[in-house]
Amino acid sequence: MSSGEALLEVKGLVKHFPIDRGVMLRRNVGAVRAVDGIEFDVMRGETFGIVGESGSGKSTTARLIARLLDPTAGEVRFEGRDITALRGAGLKPIRRELQMVFQDPYSSLNPRKTIGSIVAEPLVIHRVEPDRSARKRAVQELMDTVGLNPEHYNRYPHEFSGGQRQRVGIARALALRPKLLIADEPASALDVSIQAQVLNLLRDLQRRFGLTMVFISHDLSVVRHMCDRIAVMHDGRIVEVASNEALYDAPGDPYTRELLAAVPGARRVARRTIPA
Amino acid sequence: MTGYIVRRVLWGVLLLVLVSALTFVLFRILPTADPARLRAGHSASPKVIAEIRANLGLNKPLPTQFWLYMKGLFLHGDLGYSYYSGASVKSLIFDRLPATLSLTVGSAIIWMAIGLPIGIVSALRRRSRTDRSAMGAALLFISAPEYWLGLIVLYLFAADIGQIKVFPGAGSYAGVTSDPQKWATSLILPWLVLAAGFAAVYARLMRGSLIETMGEDYIRTARAKGLPERRVVLHHGVRAAITPILTIFALDVGVLLGGAVLIETVFDIPGIGRLNYAAITHADFPIIQGTVLLAALFIIVANIVVDIAYAYLDPRVRYS
Amino acid sequence: MSPFDGADTPEATATAASEAGSGAASSASSDAARPGEEPLLRVEDLRVSYATEDGTVQAVDGISYELGRGRTLGIVGESGSGKTVGALSVLGLTRAEGATVSGRIAFEGRDLLALEESELRAIRGEEIAMVFQDSLSSLHPMYRVGAQIVEAIRAHRDLAKAPARARAIELLDLVGIPEPSVRVDSYPHELSGGQRQRAMIAMALSGDPKLLIADEPTTALDVTVQAQILALLSRLQRERGMALVLVTHDLGVVAEMADEIAVMYAGRIVERAPAERLFTVPEHPYTWGLLRSIPTLDGPREELLTPIPGSPPSPLAPPSGCRFHPRCPYSEPEHARTDPALEPVPGQPDHEVACLLSSDTRRRLWKKLA
Numbered sequence: 001m002s003s004g005e006a007l008l009e010v011k012g013l014v015k016h017f018p019i020d021r022g023v024m025l026r027r028n029v030g031a032v033r034a035v036d037g038i039e040f041d042v043m044r045g046e047t048f049g050i051v052g053e054s055g056s057g058k059s060t061t062a063r064l065i066a067r068l069l070d071p072t073a074g075e076v077r078f079e080g081r082d083i084t085a086l087r088g089a090g091l092k093p094i095r096r097e098l099q100m101v102f103q104d105p106y107s108s109l110n111p112r113k114t115i116g117s118i119v120a121e122p123l124v125i126h127r128v129e130p131d132r133s134a135r136k137r138a139v140q141e142l143m144d145t146v147g148l149n150p151e152h153y154n155r156y157p158h159e160f161s162g163g164q165r166q167r168v169g170i171a172r173a174l175a176l177r178p179k180l181l182i183a184d185e186p187a188s189a190l191d192v193s194i195q196a197q198v199l200n201l202l203r204d205l206q207r208r209f210g211l212t213m214v215f216i217s218h219d220l221s222v223v224r225h226m227c228d229r230i231a232v233m234h235d236g237r238i239v240e241v242a243s244n245e246a247l248y249d250a251p252g253d254p255y256t257r258e259l260l261a262a263v264p265g266a267r268r269v270a271r272r273t274i275p276a
Numbered sequence: 277m278t279g280y281i282v283r284r285v286l287w288g289v290l291l292l293v294l295v296s297a298l299t300f301v302l303f304r305i306l307p308t309a310d311p312a313r314l315r316a317g318h319s320a321s322p323k324v325i326a327e328i329r330a331n332l333g334l335n336k337p338l339p340t341q342f343w344l345y346m347k348g349l350f351l352h353g354d355l356g357y358s359y360y361s362g363a364s365v366k367s368l369i370f371d372r373l374p375a376t377l378s379l380t381v382g383s384a385i386i387w388m389a390i391g392l393p394i395g396i397v398s399a400l401r402r403r404s405r406t407d408r409s410a411m412g413a414a415l416l417f418i419s420a421p422e423y424w425l426g427l428i429v430l431y432l433f434a435a436d437i438g439q440i441k442v443f444p445g446a447g448s449y450a451g452v453t454s455d456p457q458k459w460a461t462s463l464i465l466p467w468l469v470l471a472a473g474f475a476a477v478y479a480r481l482m483r484g485s486l487i488e489t490m491g492e493d494y495i496r497t498a499r500a501k502g503l504p505e506r507r508v509v510l511h512h513g514v515r516a517a518i519t520p521i522l523t524i525f526a527l528d529v530g531v532l533l534g535g536a537v538l539i540e541t542v543f544d545i546p547g548i549g550r551l552n553y554a555a556i557t558h559a560d561f562p563i564i565q566g567t568v569l570l571a572a573l574f575i576i577v578a579n580i581v582v583d584i585a586y587a588y589l590d591p592r593v594r595y596s
Numbered sequence: 597m598s599p600f601d602g603a604d605t606p607e608a609t610a611t612a613a614s615e616a617g618s619g620a621a622s623s624a625s626s627d628a629a630r631p632g633e634e635p636l637l638r639v640e641d642l643r644v645s646y647a648t649e650d651g652t653v654q655a656v657d658g659i660s661y662e663l664g665r666g667r668t669l670g671i672v673g674e675s676g677s678g679k680t681v682g683a684l685s686v687l688g689l690t691r692a693e694g695a696t697v698s699g700r701i702a703f704e705g706r707d708l709l710a711l712e713e714s715e716l717r718a719i720r721g722e723e724i725a726m727v728f729q730d731s732l733s734s735l736h737p738m739y740r741v742g743a744q745i746v747e748a749i750r751a752h753r754d755l756a757k758a759p760a761r762a763r764a765i766e767l768l769d770l771v772g773i774p775e776p777s778v779r780v781d782s783y784p785h786e787l788s789g790g791q792r793q794r795a796m797i798a799m800a801l802s803g804d805p806k807l808l809i810a811d812e813p814t815t816a817l818d819v820t821v822q823a824q825i826l827a828l829l830s831r832l833q834r835e836r837g838m839a840l841v842l843v844t845h846d847l848g849v850v851a852e853m854a855d856e857i858a859v860m861y862a863g864r865i866v867e868r869a870p871a872e873r874l875f876t877v878p879e880h881p882y883t884w885g886l887l888r889s890i891p892t893l894d895g896p897r898e899e900l901l902t903p904i905p906g907s908p909p910s911p912l913a914p915p916s917g918c919r920f921h922p923r924c925p926y927s928e929p930e931h932a933r934t935d936p937a938l939e940p941v942p943g944q945p946d947h948e949v950a951c952l953l954s955s956d957t958r959r960r961l962w963k964k965l966a
Contacts (some may be wrong), residue, residue, distance in 0.1 A: 053818035054789075161907050191674040192845055196889035196903030203900065218819065221848075225891035225901065248893065262823035263893055265851035493733040500687055500728075501748040501799070502720035505713075512736055519738075591783045592737055 007180055007212045008042040008065065013074035015060055034060040036236035037074070042180070047206065047213040049227030051220060053259075056233040058216050062184045065214065066100045067091055078180070096126055099173040103185035105165035109157040115168045116153035119143065122175040142171040145208075146201060163194035167201065174205065181206075182214045187222065199226060220263055224248055232256045277594075281584060288576040295572040296349070296565065300342050303561050311359040311559040332359055345565070355569075356562035358555075365566040368551060375449060376547035379539065380532040382463055383470040388525070391475035395482025396514060402487060411483070414476035426469045426542035433465060447544035466543045470536060474528065478521065485517035492516070519589045523582040530578025534571025634705050636839050637663040637686070637807060642699035644681050644690055653911045655681040657863035658699075660938070663856075665806070666833065668840040670850030670871070672886075673860035676908045682860070683809050683843045687726055688716045703807070722752045725800035729812035731792035735784040741795045742768075742780030748802045767798040772828060790821035794828065801832065808833075809841045814849065826853055847890060851875060856946075859883050862909050862919040865938055869947040879941055879949040879958050881924045884965055918952055926953060926961060 016031035035057040042048040052058040063069040065076060067083060076084045083094050099122075102108040109118055119139045122128075129135040140150035146167040157165055166186060173181060183202060187195040199222065206213055217223050223230055224244060231241045232253065240253040251257045312329040313320070329335050333344070348354040355365035394414075398407040417425075432438050434445035443465050450458040489495070490513050498508045535549030544550075548567055555563035587593050644656040656678040663669045673679040684690050685697055688708065701708040703724065708716065720726075728734040736744060745764040749755060755763070761780070768776035771794040784792055793813060800808060810829065814822040830853065833840055842853055850857050851871065858868040859882065867880040878884055885904035906923040909915055917934050921927040936950040951958065 053820065163907060191908060192847075192886060193674060193889055193904040194907060196901040197905075199891075200900050200903060219891075220819070221891040221893050224893060224897060244897065258820060260893065262820040264822065264826060264846065264848035264853075493728060493730060494736040496684075496689055496692075497726075497728060497734045497796075498736070499689055499692060500720055500726040502717045502722060502751050502803075503747070504717065504751075515738060516736070590738060592785050 005044045006041040007044040007079060008214070009075075009077040009080075010041070010065065011039050011075045011077075013038050013061070013064060013076065014072045015057075015064055015069060016072045033236050035064065035071075038231075038233070038236075038238045040231050040238065040241055042212060042214055043229075044179075044212050045210065046228040047215055047226055049223040049230040050214065050216045050233060051218065051223045051230055051259075052233035053218060055235070057236040058218075058233050059184055061233070062100070062182050062214065062216050066098060066182050067094065068100070092126075096176045097179045098182070099176065099178040099180070100182045100184065101166075101169050101173045101186045104189055105162045105169060106189070108169055109165055111157050114154050114156055115143075115148075115160070116140075118157075118168060119171045119175055122172060126176060128176065139171075139175070142175055143168075145174070145205070146171045147197075161194075162190050163197060166190060166198050170198075170201065170205070174209065177209065178211070180212045180214065182216070184216045185218070186215075188217065188219065195222070202226070220259060232259065277587070281580070284580045284583065288580060291576055292569065292572055293346070296346070296569050297342065299565055299568045300345065300561075301338075303559075303564060304338060304341075311561060314558055315359055349569075355566040358560050358563050360555075360558045360560045360563075365562045368563060369548065369566055369570060372546055372548050372551045374451060375545050376533060376535055376540070376549065378452060378459065378463060379466055379470065379536060379545060379547060380529060383467040383474070384525070384529055384532075386467050387471035387474035387478060390471065391478030392482050392518075392521075394475070395479040396486055396509070398479065398483040399486035399490065400509065407483075410479065414479050417472045417476035418480075420473070421538075422469060422473060422536075423538045423542050425472060426466070426539060429465050429469055430542070446542065449543075449545045462543075463545075466539050466545060469542075470532075470539050478525075481521050481524065482517065485520060486513055489513045489517040519586065522589065523586055526578045526582040526585065527575075530575045531571075533574040535567065634702075635662040636665045636667075636704060637841075638700075638702040639682075639686070640700040640702070642682060642685060642701060643697070644678070644685050645696045646694065647696075648912075651912050654863055654914070655695075655911055656685070657914070659858075659860070659863075659865045661858050661865065661868060663807070663839050663841060666837040666839055667856065668833065668842060668854045670854030670857040671841065671843045671860060672845065672847060672850055672857060673843075674845055674908050676862065676911050677860040678863040678911070679843045679860045680811055683726075683811050683841060686809060686841075687720050687724055688713075689726075718752070721748050721800075721805075722803035723805055724807045724809065725803060725805040727793075727796050727800050727808065727810045727813050729815050731789065731796050731816070732784060734796060735792065737784060740781050740783055741787065741792075742782075745780075745795070745799045745802055748799050752803050763802070764798075767802055768795065770801070771795070771798045771832075772824075773798070788821075789817050790824060793817060793821075793825055797825075797828065797832070801836075804836070805838065807839045807841065809843070811843045812845070813842070815844065815846070822849075829853070847886060859886070862914050863911065864919060864950065865948075866920065866951070867947075867949045868938070869944075869949075873944070873947050878962065879947065879955075880920075880951050881926055881953075881958075881961075882920050884962065885923075888965065918950075926957075928952075 013035055014037050015035040016033050018028050019030045019032065020028055038057075038061065040048070050058045050061060060069065064071050067076070067086065070087070071084060074084065075082060078094060078098060083091070086094065109115070116136070116139055119142055120135055123135055123138065129138050136153070140153060143150045143153070148164060148167050148171070157168070160168070170186070186202065187198045190198060202213070203226065205211065215223065215226050227244060229241065229243050230247050231238045232247070232255065233239070234255050239255050240247070240251070242252065247256065248260070251260060310325075312325050312332060312334060315328050315332075316325045333341060336344075345356065348356065353366070355369070357364055358368065394410050398410045401407050430438060430446060433440055433442045435441045435443060436445035438445070444458065444462045448458065448462040450462065452459040490509070495508060495512055498512045499505075535547055535552055537549035537553055539545070540547045540549040541553065548570065551563060552567040554560075555567065639662070640660050641658050642656055642660070643654070643658055646653045646655060659678070659682055661669065671679045671682065681690060681695075685695070686701055686708065688711075690697060691713075697709060699709065703719070708719070711719075735741065742761060742764045745767060746757065746760045749760045749763055765776045765780050768780055773779050773791055773794050779787070779791070784795075787795065797813075813829070814825050817825065826849065829840065832838060840853070842850060844850060854871045856868065857871050857874045858865045859874075859880065860866070861882050867874070867878065867883050869878070874883065875887070878887060882904070885902070888902040889904055891901060904923050909919065909922075915922050915932070917932040918924070918927065918936050921931040924931070931952050934952060936952045938948045938950040941947040941949060942955050953961075
């Protein structure tokens with residue numbers, strides 16, 4: 001599954017959101033410690049899962065890795081290069097390699113743009129395929145890859161279902177052939193019968209394009225299905241990183257065990273993991 | 277919260293200084309009539325005009341004039357003296373304030389008492405004939421210019437010139453302490469005319485706000501608790517819908533307290549608006565300065581009151 | 597209440613009709629309750645439709661089910677299945693939205709759909725209570741939690757403010773909110789998601805209802821909090837003999853909680869079975885599809901999930917014949933013409949399915965899939 005080389009390295013990553021108080025001169029009195037010092041590596045070709053409840057810091061972590069947020073401290077290295085301090089124009093080349101799929105298919109697409117232009121936008125920004133007709137063909141090919149009808153190039157997001165919109169988001173993320181795809185709860189807002197389609201699509205695309213994936217979710221069952229290695233987050237920290245088998249068969253951390261036991265219909269798992 | 281209030285008040289004071297500076301500069305830089313010449317009257321000799329200029333302090337350099345004005349204002353509460361009549365601006369304003377207050381408060385009460393219930397009924401009976409006619413009438417009253425409405429109303433109902441002689445005509449205002457009955461009857465028409473446009477606006481606002489509120493989940497919960505529909509609408513629906521409306525209300529009142537020029541002119545009510553208008557025609561800067569400052573003060577206070585009130589009305593809003 | 601009891605549905609126990617106190621059912625105006633036989637809730641051919649700008653939406657298209665006293669029914673479905681609308685119509689909450697409702701909803705023998713609004717109000721919050729999905733939007737943001745519970749209490753009982761407030765604190769304590777005498781004065785946004793949901797449950801319990809309808813009560817919550825809320829609901833059921841209708845899209849939740857499960861699709865019930873049977877010998881291809889498309893914690897880690905192709909139909913234009921046929925891997929051409937009725941599986945009167953395939957065919961297919 002993975003080739004043993006780390007595509008993404010995260011060390012001592014911290015993100016604090018400051019809280020200010022004061023009358024005229026605002027004083028910082030504290031901070032929300034969304035991510036409080038985490039460390040992990042993502043190997044090339046693998047699917048790395050980050051699982052946690054709300055407030056665990058998993059979504060903030062996703063945004064930090066994607067460099068949509070600036071870290072308060074720590075280091076993010078992509079392909080060995082330190083991308084932590086990059087800002088603005090310096091980040092642009094990174095954006096080609098590192099793309100993100102978002103959770104809410106209803107708000108992550110601009111309702112005023114056709115889906116063709118939504119998927120084409122990364123190509124335009126990074127000046128790939130300057131020729132308009134070549135670009136259109138590339139977009140339609142992408143649409144076909146994700147299971148959308150290329151004839152619907154000129155339709156608007158509201159004309160599509162949630163699952164289809166999520167496919168548009170995935171097509172957009174793949175337009176630049178990134179090396180790393182960060183998926184933040186990509187199927188959570190979808191109906192059960194559609195979730196499976198989107199998850200399967202992601203796995204299929206990963207294989208086809210040789211993608212490395214960071215998969216974030218609150219749903220332990222989904223993560224079990226999708227990921228090779230998994231980090232469990234709680235209160236801004238990683239409490240456990242383990243391979244898929246190890247995590248579900250013999251979870252080490254008590255919080256992990258608590259999470260697993262809480263999944264409805266999952267009592268059988270808890271009984272198996274209590275040490276003899 | 278106290279920190280928030282203190283901060284807003286300090287910024288408000290700063291804003292007042294800025295407003296008075298701006299007014300000061302505008303009226304002296306922009307082409308306007310020369311107050312000294314106006315004061316001197318027709319066929320006055322240049323020597324007389326120059327003398328009047330010196331008397332009024334208009335020959336001093338601008339910054340000096342401004343500095344003297346600010347000093348007078350903030351240290352002594354002195355707003356200066358009218359170029360035209362020589363009367364103290366402060367006394368002129370205080371003289372006229374009661375009329376504007378009466379006009380504003382009276383019509384505010386009327387427009388809320390009319391507009392809100394109409395809005396509520398419209399929202400509950402959406403798309404019915406009641407709703408459509410109410411909103412149609414509202415549109416009419418919003419579009420009708422105040423002065424036009426005022427003149428029509430006078431033409432129809434004024435005791436001196438009207439068709440049906442019901443209410444006192446223009447110019448019959450009396451202070452509330454001197455002649456309460458005349459005060460009330462002379463204000464009825466102006467109140468109604470001023471309230472008409474606002475009632476229409478507030479009916480539409482209330483309708484929109486309540487329609488949105490009644491679609492919220494907590495209304496469904498209230499019904500699921502078995503509450504009578506009246507309580508659901510008033511206690512749950514209107515309570516949530518009225519918050520944005522009250523904040524707009526405070527702002528509208530704040531603006532009106534600066535003087536409703538058109539109404540005061542049509543009905544010849546001696547308020548701040550009329551004072552201001554007359555001062556402009558005479559290029560009477562001190563009065564203009566004073567009324568603008570007053571209007572700005574009302575608006576700033578209204579804004580602060582609105583923000584603070586919102587925190588009380590909606591517990592989700594908290595200022596650090 | 598383990599769903600895997602495998603026990604038969606217990607007979608509804610006779611209970612005095614006046615148990616619930618004020619506003620209780622009066623047998624004179626409707627079918628007399630036959631003690632020992634009548635289930636607590638019987639829904640017969642319920643249909644709910646809305647007139648919209650795009651046409652008539654048949655949200656619920658003829659559903660029927662029963663619920664015995666103290667039992668739990670899970671209603672499972674995706675968006676457009678009509679599960680939420682069906683739940684709301686029990687309390688007549690769809691009337692306010694201008695829906696057209698037909699059929700019969702018999703609660704202790706009385707047809708709720710035939711009642712006047714005032715009679716229905718007496719039942720709402722008192723004999724039948726409801727808990728909703730999003731506790732933050734379902735509680736009024738500008739009133740304290742205690743005040744909202746007190747309002748529910750005083751709507752049905754003649755209590756002064758002080759004893760009502762004491763009762764509210766008692767209820768908050770009952771649902772496991774720490775420091776209830778302090779929290780009673782909190783605003784909804786000041787509570788955590790789990791505490792808010794507990795507060796809503798407390799409010800629903802204030803009338804000591806015989807039936808609680810919960811529409812996705814744990815969907816918006818973290819998994820650990822979800823487990824606590826489900827445990828709470830179970831405990832309350834046991835302590836009060838309260839019946840529960842649990843509407844959700846999450847099969848794991850109904851596996852945990854329900855005695856009986858009804859699977860809804862496109863406004864209809866396509867399968868209804870005791871919980872144990874639904875997970876071991878499901879009969880409807882849609883149920884198969886659901887079970888096989890969800891990743892699980894136990895069982896083999898599949899390479900690929902088996903999704904159901906296509907998407908749930910829009911309520912504006914349901915497919916002809918069998919509603920599921922466009923997505924069913926086993927449909928035949930005539931399935932587009934005939935509408936299957938909900939019928940019992942041979943030999944299993946408690947297990948019903950609406951499918952045009954023969955029972956033998958289904959059994960064979962499921963054996964291959966499982």
